[in-house]
Amino acid sequence: MSAGHGVGCMAITFDQEDLEEGTTVFDDPSFWDFLVWSFWFFIWISAIMIWFRCLFDLFSDHTLSGWGKAGWALLLVFLPWLGAFIYLIARGKSMNQRQRDAMAQQQAAQEQYIQQVAAKTASPAEQIANAKQLLDSGAISQAEYDALKAKALA
Numbered sequence: 001m002s003a004g005h006g007v008g009c010m011a012i013t014f015d016q017e018d019l020e021e022g023t024t025v026f027d028d029p030s031f032w033d034f035l036v037w038s039f040w041f042f043i044w045i046s047a048i049m050i051w052f053r054c055l056f057d058l059f060s061d062h063t064l065s066g067w068g069k070a071g072w073a074l075l076l077v078f079l080p081w082l083g084a085f086i087y088l089i090a091r092g093k094s095m096n097q098r099q100r101d102a103m104a105q106q107q108a109a110q111e112q113y114i115q116q117v118a119a120k121t122a123s124p125a126e127q128i129a130n131a132k133q134l135l136d137s138g139a140i141s142q143a144e145y146d147a148l149k150a151k152a153l154a
Contacts, residue, residue, distance in 0.1 A: 051080055054087045057095045060102070127152035 058064070058072050075083035088095075122130070131148040134140045140148070 047081055047084070050088070051076065051084045053095075054084045057091070057098065058087070061094075061098060124152040 055076055058069055072087060076087065128149050131145050135145040
């Protein structure tokens with residue numbers, strides 16, 4: 001094998017004596033080993049993600065009884081890939097619905113929190129009255145009270 005130099009790149013050329021008769025560049029075992037390894041790596045990562053998704057869904061389902069969760073957990077632990085496959089077939093549609101319900105609940109809680117926090121703007125008089133209560137109780141000093149009062153009036 002010899003390497004020829006082009007403009008800004010390296011071109012690799014194969015002499016006839018470099019290749020045995022009936023072989024190609026793709027017969028290199030390291031190339032195919034890499035492709036097969038990449039394929040199986042992708043399959044394992046995907047399977048692990050699916051397995052964890054089934055496990056998280058199982059324990060976040062409030063409608064399933066404790067015995068039902070125990071049975072599914074045993075199946076997912078002792079036959080992980082077959083268990084995940086069966087779980088997806090048996091409970092796949094309800095998994096999606098539970099996820100949508102949880103997202104809607106989270107969004108409603110977030111909107112309620114934002115409205116609650118946004119509505120808590122006190123008037124300057126209320127801020128000064130609160131600061132005076134803190135001063136009278138001894139929680140803050142006169143200097144801190146003056147700073148709070150100036151901030152409320154600003």
